[in-house]
Amino acid sequence: MGGAGKTAIVRKVYNHHRTKNFFESFAWVCVSQECQIRSILEDVLKQLKKSPHQNSSNLTDTELLGQLRDIQRAKKCMVVIDDIWKTEHWDGLNHALNFEGTKTKILLTTRKQNIANIGFAIKTDLLNDNDGWELLKRKALPHRNIQDFRFEETLLEKIGKEMYKEDEDIDAIDICLMWIAQGMILHENHSDKDNLMDIAQDYLSELASRSVVEIIRDDPIRGQRTRSCKLHKVMRQLCLSVAKEKEDFGLRNLVYEGGTFSSFWHNSLTCAKMRHSIVNLKKSNRLSLEGLEQLETLIGFNSFVHQLESPAQMTNLRHFEGTVHDNQSLSNIIHAFCTSWKDCRCGGLKIKQGCHISSEEDLMIFKKLFNLHNLYIFVRIEKLFKELENQVYTSNLMCLFLSESEIIEDPMETLGKLPLLLDLLITDRCFLGEKITCYASLFPRLKNLGINDLPNLREWKVEKGAMPLVSKMGIHHCPRLEMVPDGFKFLDALTDLHLCGMPELGERISEEGGEDFHKVRHVRSIVVRD
Structure with a gap:
């Protein structure tokens, strides 16, 4: 984003x-x-040689x-290249x-x-409320210590602090789905093999690269795609002002009272302006998803209320999140993931x-x-967990939640071999x-670990080299x-x-005389609650 202070900071260093x-x-x-590559290199040579008139x-x-x-x-x-836009530049x-053998530093x-990723990147974040207000006062009210300017400062304080207030986090998948529903995402200029969700994510990444939106969390499951982002208040106000010019966003509230859902759905699509829909279910039986x-994208599937007769035929599925309560539904979904859902990158x-x-x-x-x-997983595993030893080496698991599993033997050696695991929560009598023991070299990529409600746990051993990134x-x-x-x-x-x-x-x-404080003195934030 232009005006974020990148050049000003670099000039201070320079x-x-x-x-x-x-x-x-x-x-x-x-x-x-x-x-103009040639012109820029000539300029660099002129400045390095301190020969302003050199031709x-x-x-x-x-x-x-x-x-x-x-x-x-x-x-x-030292060479500063300011405001570079393209990797080919x-x-x-x-x-x-x-050149090899030189001591030149390039900033x-x-x-x-994508250009920042070329080297060691430092991101210039937006100012917080207080710092933003102080900067605005210095620039807008240079005479703020004079009595006559007191009223002006009070008025601008309300406006200025509102300008620097940031909005809440936004779920990236919600944005992408709305773009698709609005017809804003097309296959034009893209391969037919690219699905609409991937194209929408490319657009979101482009906005982030231009600092129009701020990435809060990447999603490694989707190949460093965006999981959540934030829109600055000023940008949000601009979006809202443009949105007011639109009279119809295509939102329709539908009521489904029974029958074949696919027929109901396709009949609903006859409304030319409908792009978003809210479907109210008035039928208590399981809802058949046949015909889709x-x-x-399928989010919120629950085998209690939804029925997937032939999930393997859903070959376009790219995003799935659901809950299963019976082995048949579990078997059908796992079979689909291993066959026709191989391109489904987010298997929650x-x-x-x-x-x-x-x-x-x-x-x-x-x-x-x-x-x-x-x-x-919220079911008992008990002694069967040890049988998974040979399965972990080729696992795709990045996030694992184990609850009520009642595992008998120490699970850490098996879990620690999961090569991609980032988040692990063991809770509610998962281990009895x-x-x-976390042996050396286990959990090589783990970043977040939670151990909760294990009533029998008495001793925990962590060897040097275990969990290096947690x-x-x-x-x-x-x-x-x-x-x-x-x-x-x-x-x-x-x-x-x-x-x-x-x-x-x-x-x-x-910190005051604790026997184990020396083990955690390097930890920046320690919170203890009863």
Whole structure:
């Protein structure tokens, strides 16, 4: 986003006395959208050689590159490339400014995320409310200490603080679905193989790269796609003002009272302006989803109330989130994921009471669950968990929630081998034993860990090298846990630790004489609650 302060910050660094003392020669060039590679390189050479009147236009390209190489090898140089827009522009400049054996440092400013990813990126965030108001006062009210300006400052304070207020987080999938429903997302200029959701995500990524929206959380399950974003208040007001010019957004409220849902749905589509629909279900029987084979997104499926007769025919499905309560529905969905739903990149599935994993046939279904990305299990597993040992190495699981599983043996060795696991929550009598161990090299990518409501857990051992990336951890209501593991002192990435319902353990990590404080002194935020 233009005006976010990128150039101002870089200029501060560029003009700082420590920078001037460290480097011997400097160059600052502005690229913008119209980039003339040759002209920019001539300008860089002129500034590095401190020869403002030098004419380099008569040099051949080889001679120009040679002089740039020589000056950079002779001196420590700093080059700022301001407001670069395209990667091909960087490619054209890079070969002339990034010679081996030189000590040149190159600083880029850009509005495009793909260019920022070229090197070590520093994001310029928007100002918070207080800092934004202080900046506005300095710029708008330079005479604010004079009595006559007091009233003006009070009036502008209300306006200014409102300007800098940011809106709430927005679920990215909701935005994409609304764009598609509004007919804004088309296959034009895209391959027919690209589904509409992927095209919408590309548009959202482009807006983020231009800082029109701010990415709050990426979704690694969808290949670094966006999970949630934020729209600045000023931009939101602009969007609302444009939206007021639209009289009809195509919203229709429908009532389904029975019959074949596909016929009801297709009849509803005869309304030319309908793009969003709210369907009120007046029928208590299970709703058949037959006839929706072209569906790309299915969220909120529940086998209690929905019936999928032939999920394997839904070959266009790209996003699925649902809950199953019986083994037949579970088997059908897992079979679809392993066959026709292979391009469905977000497999969020909750397995609840009604499903059971007790026989060899059940175990075969359970093993295939590791092909999913998000998995929430609320059923007993007991001794069968150890049977999954060979399944973990090829697992796609990134998020795993285990509850009421009543696992007998330590599950950490098996779980720790899941190669892509990012989030793990073990809760509500998931484990009935007394001791768990996180061996070295286990949980190589884990970032968030929760251990809750394990009434028998007494000892937890963490070896050096385990969980190297874990940054957030919560331990709640494990009353018999005697102490914080010694290995916590090796968790260098841990920034947030939350303890709840364990007052004695809380005392052990107290900064004032706690026996275990030395194990967590590096943790930035520690919260202890009764």
